[in-house]
Amino acid sequence: xxxxIRHATLLMICAVPFLGYADIGCAESTDGExxxxxxxxxxxxxxxxxxxxxxxxxxIAGVIRSASPDIVSLQEVDKKTKRSKGVDQAKELARLTxxxxxxxxxxxxxxxxxxxxxxxxxxxxxxxxxxxxGEPRSALxxxxxxxxxxxxxxxxxxxxxxxxxKHKPRRSSVPLIEKVFxxxxxxxxxxxxxxxxxxxxxxxxxxxxxxxxxxxxxGLFTYPAGNPSVQIDYILYRHLRLCTVLKTQVLxxxxxxxxxxxxxxxxxxxxxxxxxxTASNKPDTGHVK
Numbered sequence: 001x002x003x004x005i006r007h008a009t010l011l012m013i014c015a016v017p018f019l020g021y022a023d024i025g026c027a028e029s030t031d032g033e034x035x036x037x038x039x040x041x042x043x044x045x046x047x048x049x050x051x052x053x054x055x056x057x058x059x060i061a062g063v064i065r066s067a068s069p070d071i072v073s074l075q076e077v078d079k080k081t082k083r084s085k086g087v088d089q090a091k092e093l094a095r096l097t098x099x100x101x102x103x104x105x106x107x108x109x110x111x112x113x114x115x116x117x118x119x120x121x122x123x124x125x126x127x128x129x130x131x132x133x134g135e136p137r138s139a140l141x142x143x144x145x146x147x148x149x150x151x152x153x154x155x156x157x158x159x160x161x162x163x164x165x166k167h168k169p170r171r172s173s174v175p176l177i178e179k180v181f182x183x184x185x186x187x188x189x190x191x192x193x194x195x196x197x198x199x200x201x202x203x204x205x206x207x208x209x210x211x212x213x214x215x216x217x218x219g220l221f222t223y224p225a226g227n228p229s230v231q232i233d234y235i236l237y238r239h240l241r242l243c244t245v246l247k248t249q250v251l252x253x254x255x256x257x258x259x260x261x262x263x264x265x266x267x268x269x270x271x272x273x274x275x276x277x278t279a280s281n282k283p284d285t286g287h288v289k
Contacts, residue, residue, distance in 0.1 A: 043261035049194025061096035073160035073192035080112035084182030089116035104140030214264035
């Protein structure tokens with residue numbers, strides 16, 4: 001699909017303590033409006049290590065390129081760690097995909113850092129990292145400014161995150177994420193990442209109070225990659241005016257990582273129809289990786 005969105009600006013106001021500004025050394029900083037289509041991919045890349053034991057960022061980049069995304073939320077991204085041979089993985093993936101990158105470290109690890117990243121074809125201005133309970137975990141907060149066909153411009157708040165595997169810190173992360181958006185209650189927002197929660201979990205029930213689930217369709221299993229049996233990777237959205245979910249898909253990639261990537265294609269604007277696929281409100285089904 002031809003991408004209609006090419007440029008954006010990034011700004012984030014966070015209402016909770018933060019680790020600091022994210023590394024954006026590899027990032028560039030309504031009347032008459034038309035509907036816009038945006039392709040969003042979420043991918044836990046397992047620091048580039050595939051189920052075959054090979055560390056291969058070029059393979060990860062090929063998977064990303066195959067989806068032609070406008071924005072990519074990446075989890076388990078190394079920056080200059082020993083196990084990843086000192087490579088700045090976000091920067092290298094940006095080069096291989098011809099996209100811009102933003103990196104947000106969750107912790108120091110093996111002489112480098114470990115965390116989340118965002119790849120995008122859109123213009124990046126600044127970002128912040130929000131610490132979350134757990135391993136430790138974090139959320140990378142950005143704002144993408146989307147030029148309209150008409151005289152006005154719009155913004156989308158975008159968050160890439162990886163929640164903890166344990167129930168208590170995972171649920172405690174939800175209100176911290178919500179605080180990020182308190183100062184921008186009506187700004188369109190997208191949350192994409194490995195939430196480590198099944199569709200029937202209390203975590204998704206919490207998110208379902210304020211978020212719509214673009215990846216709510218049954219059978220979108222993302223883990224484990226070789227024979228996926230559960231969905232723990234999601235793309236959620238809120239306040240995307242008159243938003244239509246055009247497509248959701250789990251990419252058929254079983255080797256490049258221990259997760260499969262998940263894609264959502266959203267159309268928003270005055271001519272799009274509103275879709276209300278909320279996150280699940282069913283009881284918990286247990287722990288997932």
